[in-house]
Amino acid sequence: MTYNKMLLRFGEVGLKGKNRAFFIRGLAANVRRALSPLGPGYRVSTPYGRIFVDLPSDFNLVQIVPALERVFGLVSFSPVVQTELNMEAIGAAALNELLADGQPETFKVAARRSLKSFELNSMEINRELGGFLLDSCPGLKVDLHKPQRVVNVEVRQDGAYVFSRVFPGSGGLPVGVTGRGVLLLSGGIDSPVAGWMAMKRGISLEAVYFDTPPFTSPRALAKVEKLANILAQWAPVNLHVVNFTSVQRSLMENVPEDLTITIMRRFMFRVAEELARRRGALALITGENVGQVASQTLESMLTINSVVSLPVLRPVVALDKVEIMDISRRIGTYNTSIEPFQDCCTLFVSSHPKTRPTLAQAAAAEEHLDINQLVAQALEGIESRIFKGH
Numbered sequence: 243m244t245y246n247k248m249l250l251r252f253g254e255v256g257l258k259g260k261n262r263a264f265f266i267r268g269l270a271a272n273v274r275r276a277l278s279p280l281g282p283g284y285r286v287s288t289p290y291g292r293i294f295v296d297l298p299s300d301f302n303l304v305q306i307v308p309a310l311e312r313v314f315g316l317v318s319f320s321p322v323v324q325t326e327l328n329m330e331a332i333g334a335a336a337l338n339e340l341l342a343d344g345q346p347e348t349f350k351v352a353a354r355r356s357l358k359s360f361e362l363n364s365m366e367i368n369r370e371l372g373g374f375l376l377d378s379c380p381g382l383k384v385d386l387h388k389p390q391r392v393v394n395v396e397v398r399q400d401g402a403y404v405f406s407r408v409f410p411g412s413g414g415l416p417v418g419v420t421g422r423g424v425l426l427l428s429g430g431i432d433s434p435v436a437g438w439m440a441m442k443r444g445i446s447l448e449a450v451y452f453d454t455p456p457f458t459s460p461r462a463l464a465k466v467e468k469l470a471n472i473l474a475q476w477a478p479v480n481l482h483v484v485n486f487t488s489v490q491r492s493l494m495e496n497v498p499e500d501l502t503i504t505i506m507r508r509f510m511f512r513v514a515e516e517l518a519r520r521r522g523a524l525a526l527i528t529g530e531n532v533g534q535v536a537s538q539t540l541e542s543m544l545t546i547n548s549v550v551s552l553p554v555l556r557p558v559v560a561l562d563k564v565e566i567m568d569i570s571r572r573i574g575t576y577n578t579s580i581e582p583f584q585d586c587c588t589l590f591v592s593s594h595p596k597t598r599p600t601l602a603q604a605a606a607a608e609e610h611l612d613i614n615q616l617v618a619q620a621l622e623g624i625e626s627r628i629f630k631g632h
Contacts, residue, residue, distance in 0.1 A: 345381070472573070
């Protein structure tokens with residue numbers, strides 16, 4: 243079958259009222275970016291609130307499908323044949339589509355006519371086209387409820403579109419349309435999933451990783467870079483690597499052991515918030531999950547949160563570990579996340595951390611620390627790199 247276009251469908255984007263055009267423009271831009279590595283000849287257009295992609299003559303559907311599957315905002319997409327506005331041309335295209343993978347036992351025709359001046363209405367197209375296909379294919383039967391193949395026809399101003407294949411998309415909102423957030427990215431299972439879920443809600447990611455050489459190895463950093471690149475298969479990710487060693491040394495020397503993880507997280511939040519301001523981000527994003535570890539009790543979250551004013555988004559907060567692991571496997575981060583290279587959050591956790599630290603206890607633990615200087619030192623040596631998932 244020789245297709246000449248892709249028809250892209252969106253869900254929530256179509257419900258955005260006066261902002262609909264803004265969301266569609268963002269989605270179209272993301273589609274262009276996703277298809278650009280495949281070569282020239284892919285032209286994205288948005289006529290009448292729909293999104294179409296003109297295909298080059300040498301297109302490869304095996305490459306196009308995974309690229310579009312990773313564009314948030316698309317609920318499904320189909321390769322289509324655009325034909326002339328007459329039943330002879332529509333019938334020829336419909337027959338080719340019906341037989342593309344061999345003749346099915348059952349079928350139905352589903353026609354939509356937005357061009358009211360066309361010679362037949364939708365029901366008449368269904369009847370005439372269905373009769374033509376039955377006459378052309380001995381043994382073929384109509385099944386309106388559970389057909390093996392549905393031949394779709396859309397009659398529009400610029401031509402008729404014929405298709406039967408429907409590929410599912412990722413849903414959600416186009417990345418970038420709801421703003422920018424800073425993801426605290428560790429090498430674990432939870433934070434990459436949190437980042438992926440934030441992207442699905444239209445948030446573009448600025449990821450920050452807290453590196454503590456020589457306590458953590460270069461392989462731990464390489465692991466995080468690999469995770470950032472996996473997430474970048476959906477949209478580009480800026481990764482900012484913070485040298486956190488001076489902060490970590492100070493905490494080890496001056497903070498009670500049972501509060502180390504709490505104070506360390508407070509400093510991470512402070513650094514991440516300043517990075518967010520520099521990058522124009524409107525929120526912090528973490529992989530925290532209620533009750534999973536000592537720093538993720540409600541009391542710990544309250545105490546850690548108190549040092550920042552930006553909202554902190556926790557996309558996986560109410561999921562259990564099995565659900566998070568299932569998502570990580572589905573998006574391709576799991577095998578990298580379980581590589582045995584520890585980050586500072588796992589390396590420096592106390593054997594008996596406080597699970598219900600108070601604001602007063604945290605303030606007392608930080609009393610002898612030069613907070614501003616430590617945050618400034620951490621921000622000085624940031625190294626940044628953009629990942630594009632290629």
